[in-house]
Amino acid sequence: MKINAPGTVADVRAAFDRYEAALMADDVTAMDDLFRQAPETVRYGVGEVLYGYDEIAAFRRARGGSPQRTLGRVEITTYGDSFATTNAEFFREGTDKRGRQSQAWVKFEDGWKVVSAHVSIEGAGS
Template identity: 75%
Template sequence: MVLNDAAVVAEVRAAFDAYEHALMTDDVEAMDRLFHSAPTTVRYGVGEVLYGIDAIRAFRVGRGGSPQRTLARVEITTFGSAFATANAEFFREGATRRGRQSQSWVRFADGWKVVSAHVSLEGTHA
């Protein structure tokens, strides 16, 4: 297995950047295209736990857009040509607390899709 093939890393980074743009512009259709459309897709957010693409879609439509943020460090790691992880640090506008985002990406016939995602903020505890 080849780790971090430059061409695959570039593909995943392009998909990651497309998702970030869609998130910041509240382009729900684009976000949906970049998440795997399946009941097995999972998204854990700062305040929500979502199982399945239907729950994820309902959340996106109902929230009215994501808080604006600036990305800090982004790390893409690819494992072969069909699986990757993307980990990012971010800062929400007007806040100093760091956020973290992790995504698992899989290459499907119709492109790279997120199959699992997790978003959290430093200093938040259950």
């Protein structure tokens, strides 16, 4: 198995960047398109636990946009040509607390899709 084949990393980075742009623009349609539309898709957020694409999509429609943020370090690792992880640090406007985002991506016939995501903020809940 080839780990971090440059072309595959570039493809995943492009999908990751599309998601980030959609998140900052509150482009719900684009965000929904980048998550696998299946009951197995999971997203754990700072204040929510969402099981299945339908719960994730409903959350996005009700949220009214994500807080604006700046990305810090982004790490992408690909395993073969159809599975990848992305891990990113981010900083929301108005706070110095670091956020973390982890995503698992799988390449399907219709492109790269997030199948699992987790977002957290350092010190949240403590």
